[in-house]
Amino acid sequence: MTTETDATDTQETPDKTPDPAGSPRRRAVNDGGRPPLHLTRGRMVGAAAGIAGIVLLILLPLLNLSLPGVLPGPTYTPGSLQLLAMCMLMAAAALTYHLLLGVAGLLSFGHALYFGAGVYGLGIILQNLDIPLLPAMGLTLLVVIVLAHVVGSISLRVSGIPFAMVTLAFAQAGSVVVGRNPEGATGGDEGLTLRTDNLPDFLVGVVNTRNLYWLALAVLVAVFIIVTWVQSSRAGHVAAAVRENELRVRVLGLQPYLVKLLIFVVSAVLVSIIGMVFLLLQSGAVPRAVSADLTITLLVMVVLGGVGSRWGAVIGGVFYTILDQRLTALANSDAIDALPDVLRVPLSEPLFILGTLFILVVLFLPGGLTGTAQRLAQRRSRRGADRVQKSREILEEAA
Amino acid sequence: MTATAQAGPILRIEGLNAHIAGQQVVEDVSFTVPATGITALLGRNGVGKTSTIKAIIGLIDRSGLVELDGVRVEKEPTYKIIRSGVGYVPEDREVFSKLTVAENLRLAERDAAPRRQLVEELFPDLLARSGQMAGTLSGGQQQMVSLARALLNTNKILLVDEPTKGLAPKIVAEVAETLAEAAKTVPILLVEQNLQVVRQLAAGAVVLSGGKVVHTGNALEFLDDDGLTQRLLGVSTEAVSHEASPHAEARHAAASQEKGAAL
Amino acid sequence: MSTVVLLLFTGLGLGALYFLVAAGLSLIYGLMGVLNFAHGAFLTLGAFTGWEIARRTGADSWWTFLLSLLVGAVAGAVFAAFTEFVLIRRLYRRHIEQVLITVGLSLAAVALFDGIWGTDAVFIQGPAWFKETTEILGARIPNDRFICIIAAVLVLLALVFFLKNTRYGMIIRAGVENRSMVTALGIDVRKAFTLVFTIGGAAAGLGGVLASHYFGYVSPLLGGSLLIFAFIVTVIGGLGSLTGAAIAAVAVAVLQQFANFYLGGTGDFVVVLALALVLLFRPSGLLGRTS
DSSP: OHHHHHHHHHHHTTOOOOOSSOOHHHHHHSOSSSOGGGHHHHHHHHHHHHHHHHHHHHHGGGSOOOOTTTSSSOTTSHHHHHHHHHHHHHHHHHHHHHIIIIITOOOOSOTHHHHHHHHHHHHHHHHHSOOOHHHHHHHHHHHHHHHHHHHHHHHTTSOHHHHHHHHHHHHHHHHHHHHHOGGGSSOGGGOEEOOOTTSOGGGSSGGGHHHHHHHHHHHHHHHHHHHHHHHHSHHHHHHHHHHHOHHHHHHTTOOHHHHHHHHHHHHHHHHHHHHHHHHHHHTEEOGGGGSHHHHHHHHHHHHHHOTTOHHHHHHHHHHHHHHHHHHHHHHTSHHHHTSOHHHHHHHTOHHHHHHHHHHHHHHHOTTHHHHHHHHHHTSSSSHHHHHHHHHHHHHHHHO | OOOOTTTSOSEEEEEEEEEETTEEEEEEEEEEEOSSSEEEEEOSTTSSHHHHHHHHTTSSOEEEEEEETTEEOTTSOHHHHHHTTEEEEOTTOOOOTTSBHHHHHHHHOOSSSOOHHHHHHHOHHHHHTTTSBGGGSOHHHHHHHHHHHHHTSOOSEEEEEOTTTTOOHHHHHHHHHHHHHHTTTSOEEEEOSOHHHHHHHOSEEEEEETTEEEEEEEHHHHHHOHHHHHHHHSOOSSSSOSOOOHHHHHHHHHHHHHHHHHO | OHHHHHHHHHHHHHHHHHHHHHHHHHHHHHHHOOOOTTHHHHHHHHHHHHHHHHHHHOTTOHHHHHHHHHHHHHHHHHHHHHIIIIIIGGGTTOHHHHHHHHHHHHHHHHHHHHHHHOSSOEEOOOOGGGGSEEEETTEEEEHHHHHHHHHHHHHHHHHHHHHHHSHHHHHHHHHHHOHHHHHTTTOOHHHHHHHHHHHHHHHHHHHHHHHHHHHSEEOTTHHHHHHHHHHHHHHHHOTTOHHHHHHHHHHHHHHHHHHHHHTTSOHHHHHHHHHHHHHHHOTTOSSOOOO
16 A cells, blocks of 8 residues: 555654665664664664563562662562552553653643543442452443543644643543542542452452552553554554654545544553553552643653653653652651751652752753663764654654 | 955855754755845745745754855844844735734834835835734735835845735736835845746846755846756746736736646 | 522632633743643742731731732742743743643642642631622622622733733734744844743732632642633633633633532533533634634
C-alpha cells in the first residue's frame, strides 16, 4: 500500500542519516534520531542489559540488599517492596502518558480520569458485586473503553492548548463525582477500602506484598512492550507523522483523527489497568487517584525523564516516586524541624521542592534527565543533542 | 564587496538559511538590494520568496548575515530591525480586522512625525473610512491600509510581498502607481507574481528556485529572455507583449490571478 | 419566583468570580498562547493577603475591606508580573514549555501556601452588611453577592475602556489577532505580555479577596477549584475574547446554580456537558476566532 510507505517516510524524513540496508519497519523500531549503524549492536546490548535488569528485579524480594537513603529498609521487607512496586506502577503510568504526549503529541490534562476509573471502577465493582477478580477487571475495562471513546472523540475536536483544557474539564467532572460520593459508592473524601472477599489469597495482606510487587513489575514490563509495539506499528507512525505535519498526512488520505483517538483509547485502557493494580497494592482508593494533581504528576515525570523517550518516562516515574517519598520523610525529620521558618516552611513541603525542581529542569535541562545524561556521556556524539532537539520538537508540535 | 554608506547596497543578505517547523525553506540565499529603485524577488510559487522576506526581518528562525545600510541586524529581534528603518507590507495584507482603519494606521506610526499628510493624499479613500473595522474593507482597500502602514514612516527600505495578489485589474494599476511613486524616495524589494507589474516597476531581479538564488541581474533583460523565464518561473512572457495597453494589462492580471489561484 | 431570583443572583455572584479569573486567562492565552496554570495561585495569594489585612486591621470595617481588595489585587499583580518577567519570558515562543513552567509554579506555590497558612480552610469575616440580605422580588439575597457583581462589572468596564482607548490596549487587541504582525510594525510586544500578566494577576487577586467573602473561607486550594471553571468559561466564551469570557462566565455560573438546585446537585456535570456541546457544534467557542 502506497499510503503506508508514504506515512513511514514522512516520519523518517527529519532523520537524515543514510540507511542503505534498513527497511522502514526495521528503522521504525529505532527510537528516532539514532543513527541506524548503532542499531543492531546497541539494541543487543540494550536487550541483554534489559533482561539482566528484569531478572535482578524479579529476584529482588528474595535478596537482602540495602540502599540507605533510597529505600526504607532491605529489599525483602514489605515497606521497601511497597515503594518499589509503587515506582513501577508510576513508571508504567508515565509510559502511557508518553504514548499521548511523546508519540501522538497530545497534551492531556485528564489522564487521571482513566487511572481513577480503573481504581474506583474495580473498587466499586468488588464492593457491590460478588464476582471474582478477573471478571471484575474485565467489567471495569469495558467501562473505561466506553468512557475513553466518548471523552476522546469530543476532546479531539480541538487540539493543542484547548485540548488540554477540555480534557482537564472532563477529568474534573470525574473528580467531582468521586468527591460527591453518590449513594455512598466512592466514599467521598475518605476514599474506599478494598473489599477482599472475592480476591485470591495470594494478593491479600502485608505478607503477600512481594506478590503484588511481582504483579507491578509484570505490568511495567507489559506496558513497556505494548507501548514499544504501538509506537512501531503503523498507527504509531501515522501518529508521529500527524504530530509533525497533520496537513501532509491528511493530503495522503489518512485519518489523523481516528489514529489519535486510537492512541488516546489505548493509553486510557493501559493506565486504567495500572490503576486496578494500584488499588490492590494500596488496598483502597483515594480521591487523589482521579485528581488533576495525578495527571500533573505524570506530566512532571515524563518531562523530568525527557519527553519523547520511553526510558525517560520510566526513569522519570521511578525518580519522582522515590524523591517524593524521601522528601516526605525529610519533611518530618528533626533536622528540618530545627531550621528557622524561612527554610523550614519550604523544605517541609515536598511539592514545593518538586515543583521548583520541575521548573528548573524545564528552564535549564531540555531533554530532561535522559537527554542530559546522554549529552554528558557522549559529548562528542550528537546523540544527546538529538535527544534534546527531539524533545523540543515534540513539545513544539503539541502546541 | 565594500559596503560603504553611499555607494553600497542598502540591504545585503549572505548565506541566509531559514526553517519552519524543522523544514528548510530558505537555503544559503545571498543577494544585495541597491540603494535606489525597485528590485524584484521572483520565482515560482512556494520557492521561498515570502520566507526570505520573513527571514530578513526575523519573523521566522534563520541564520546567516543580514546587513541593513552597512549595519548587521541578524541578531536583533524583529521590532528592532523594523525600527531601524524597514517598512514591511506582508503577503495577504495582514491588517488587524477587528481594529478600525485609523487604529491600524496609528499602531504603525513609529516616527516622531509620521507622514499622515502623505498617506491621506495617496489614499483619500482611507480617510473617509477611518472609523470602519479594517476587516470589513475590500481586498484593495485592505492593501491600501497595509501600504499606508509602511509609508507612514521614513524607511531605509520597503519589503513588499505580493501587493497585487487577488486584486482587480484597476486596483493593480493603482498599487503599481503607488509603488512607483514610493520608489522615488525609498528602495523597494518587491515580491510579485504579476510580471507586467514587474516589467513596469523593477530595475533589478533576483530569482529563487528551491530556496536558492538561481539568477540575478537586470529585470527587463531577464523577462525578455523567454527561455530563462520559462525555465525559472514556468510561465511564458511572450503573451505579455511590450505594448502596455490597459486591456492587455488587464488580461494578464486576470490570467496571473488565475494561475495564482490554481497553484 | 423568589427561588429563581435567589438562584439568579447567586449565579451572577459566582459568574463574577469566574469572570475575574477568566478575563486574565483569556487575554493571556489570546495574546501569548500560554495556558496559565498558575493563575489560580495568583488568586489564592490575593485571598490570603486580603485575609492577612483583614485580620490585622479589624475585619468588620468597610475601609479594611476596600484595603484588602487593593492589597489582594496588588499581590496578584506583582506575583503575575514576576512570573512573566522571570520565568515565562525566557521561553519566548515555546508555548508548551511555558505551560509546563506555570504547572510547576502552581504546584510549588500551592505547597508554599500550605506551609505558610496551613492546609485547613481559614474562615473570614467582612463588614456586617455582607451577612445581611436585601429583598428583591421576594427573594432574600445575601449582600456579598452584590459586591462581587459590582466589582466584576467595574473590572469589565475598566478593561474595555483600557483596551479601546489606550495605545497598549490597542497593541493587545492587535496582538490577540496577529502577534507577529505587531512586531513587524516595530512594536516590542513583550511589554504587552508583562502587562496582560499584570492585569490578569490583579483581576485574579481581586477575585481572590471577593471569593473568600463569597465562600466565607480561604484555603490553598481555593484558586485551583475556581481555575478549572475559569478554563471552561474561557473555552466556551472563545479563547482570547473578553466579551466572550464575560458572557460565558455568567451563563456557566447561572446554569450551574439552577442545575444544582433543580437537577439534584448536578451543576458541575451540566457545565461539562455544556462544554461538550459547545465543542461539538462550535469548537472555537461562542465568540472565538473561527480559524
